[in-house]
Amino acid sequence: MGPLAGIRVVEFAAIGPAPFAAMLLSDMGAEVIRIDRKGGRVFRNTDVTYRGRRAVALDMKKPEAAGAALRLIDRADALIEGFRPGVMERLGVGPETCLARNPRLVYGRMTGWGQEGPLAQAPGHDINYIALTGALHAIGHAGDKPVPPLNLVGDFGGGALYLAFGIVCALLETRHSGKGQVIDAAMTDGASSLMSAFYGLTALGFWHDGRGVNLLDSGAHFYNTYETKDGKWIALGSLEPQFYRALLEAAGLAGTEFEAQMDRKRWPELTRRLALVVKEKTRDEWDAIMLGSDVCYAPVLSLAEAPLHPHNRARNTFTEIDGVVQPAPAPRFSRTIPDAPHPPRPPQSADVLAAWGFSPAEIAELEAAGAI
Numbered sequence: 001m002g003p004l005a006g007i008r009v010v011e012f013a014a015i016g017p018a019p020f021a022a023m024l025l026s027d028m029g030a031e032v033i034r035i036d037r038k039g040g041r042v043f044r045n046t047d048v049t050y051r052g053r054r055a056v057a058l059d060m061k062k063p064e065a066a067g068a069a070l071r072l073i074d075r076a077d078a079l080i081e082g083f084r085p086g087v088m089e090r091l092g093v094g095p096e097t098c099l100a101r102n103p104r105l106v107y108g109r110m111t112g113w114g115q116e117g118p119l120a121q122a123p124g125h126d127i128n129y130i131a132l133t134g135a136l137h138a139i140g141h142a143g144d145k146p147v148p149p150l151n152l153v154g155d156f157g158g159g160a161l162y163l164a165f166g167i168v169c170a171l172l173e174t175r176h177s178g179k180g181q182v183i184d185a186a187m188t189d190g191a192s193s194l195m196s197a198f199y200g201l202t203a204l205g206f207w208h209d210g211r212g213v214n215l216l217d218s219g220a221h222f223y224n225t226y227e228t229k230d231g232k233w234i235a236l237g238s239l240e241p242q243f244y245r246a247l248l249e250a251a252g253l254a255g256t257e258f259e260a261q262m263d264r265k266r267w268p269e270l271t272r273r274l275a276l277v278v279k280e281k282t283r284d285e286w287d288a289i290m291l292g293s294d295v296c297y298a299p300v301l302s303l304a305e306a307p308l309h310p311h312n313r314a315r316n317t318f319t320e321i322d323g324v325v326q327p328a329p330a331p332r333f334s335r336t337i338p339d340a341p342h343p344p345r346p347p348q349s350a351d352v353l354a355a356w357g358f359s360p361a362e363i364a365e366l367e368a369a370g371a372i
Contacts, residue, residue: 002029002338007171010035010072011053011080012093016126016151017159017187018082018110019049024164025078026052027329029338033076033356035060035069036347038372045322045343052341056349058372065371066092072356073098077174078106078167084123085115095182105180106170110163112154114186126154129187133158135195142212142219142268158190213264215239221271222247222261225300226278233300234278234286246294251277 007030011022019034026032034055043050056072058065070093073079079098081088088094088109095107112129113119130136130153131146140147163185170181201207206215213219222238238247244261248254251274258274260266278286283299290297301309307318307325319328322343329338349372350363358366366372 001336002027003333003336004168005029005336007031007078008076009033009078009080009167010069010076012082012088013037013040013055014082014110016082016155017163018080020156020160021108021110021163021167022053022080023049023051023341024160025080025167027338027341029336030078033072033352035072038065043344043346045324047344048324048326050344051321051326054345054352055347056352056372057347058349059370060091060093062369062371063092064366064369068353068358068366068371069093070098070101071358072353073105074102075356076102076105077171078108080108080110080163080167082110085109085111085120099180099182103180104174104178106167106174106183107180108163108167108183108185110159110185110187112159112187114188115184126151126187129154129158130191132188133192133195134199135191137209138195138198138211138217140211140217142210144211146211153194154187154191158192158194159185159187162190162193219264220267221274224271224274226275228281228283228286229279230282230284232283234283234290235298235300237296239296243294243296247290247296250290250293250295253277 004025007025009022009025009030009032011018011032011034013019013034013036022032022034032053034050034053036055036057038057038059040057043055056068058069060066060069073093089096095109098105098107109115111120112124113122127136127148130148135153136146136148139149163183166183166185170183174180198207202209208214211217216223218224222236222244225233225235227233236247238244241261245254248256248258253274257266258270281289286297287299291299306312312318316328318325319340320326321341324343329341350367353363353366353372354360363372
């Protein structure tokens with residue numbers, strides 16, 4: 001089940017954005033087969049981003065294993081790999097080789113810097129990629145250092161989501177052309193794309209090229225987080241005038257100097273004063289006053305608290321798979337509802353190869369050669 005049911009994907013095991021992109025496709029019903037390195041990592045049910053797929057373990061240094069990988073790719077609609085440029089070519093499964101055998105293949109390549117450019121061969125991680133795009137510079141409090149937003153912007157937002165989007169776009173195009181192509185998904189490109197609105201606001205003169213001095217970066221007192229009496233936190237997003245009015249009324253601040261919402265010079269002072277007001281009550285007390293109102297308010301929940309919140313429970317935003325609580329597949333579909341994903345599984349090479357057309361004799365030959 002799921003909107004991608006019938007789509008077959010071969011995933012070369014990697015870390016970070018590549019397995020997350022494969023998880024997204026698998027969550028939507030695609031049959032994803034992961035090629036693990038023989039003798040590689042031990043998979044646990046807590047490896048959430050590896051859920052929903054079966055795997056085969058191959059020793060890609062052996063020609064028999066490379067041949068087996070190519071046969072799997074021959075039957076695939078798409079491929080995902082997350083190595084440095086040139087690695088797949090050296091393994092004998094580069095895009096030129098694969099597309100020659102399977103002209104309809106969508107070959108997805110996930111890297112930090114891209115397939116070419118001065119930094120293409122340099123190592124790096126999410127923090128480095130978003131540093132190059134302006135995103136990291138823009139996140140943090142005024143007068144303080146840039147703050148890494150976990151690895152959401154580079155690895156998962158600018159990387160995995162753009163790779164999955166590119167693969168689905170290419171699969172749709174293949175229906176008309178009958179031809180596959182290579183997707184060059186670079187985290188620097190994706191993270192830059194995520195910053196589109198802010199580059200536009202900068203050109204308009206509305207966004208200042210600094211941290212903690214703008215409307216959405218903790219510069220404004222009405223779009224910020226505040227500590228409560230019990231040491232917890234709340235988040236306010238009272239941007240529009242009507243929502244700001246609701247905030248002032250809920251906090252007992254109507255008719256005061258807080259009426260000057262857009263006086264940027266007063267934002268630091270009003271932030272300090274609002275912090276004192278918020279700290280007079282506990283988070284639960286502010287929930288009772290503001291949650292669900294026009295204030296645009298939410299409690300700041302921990303990872304342990306979020307799955308238990310009534311709204312998330314009502315929507316089944318989180319699920320439990322093999323005893324591990326984790327986010328459920330998203331988005332939702334009215335008709336092609338995906339099945340619940342199964343937990344991460346260790347390689348079951350013989351079973352996977354058999355399901356993809358290998359005969360018992362061929363599997364036995366691969367075993368004898370030490371290829372699987």
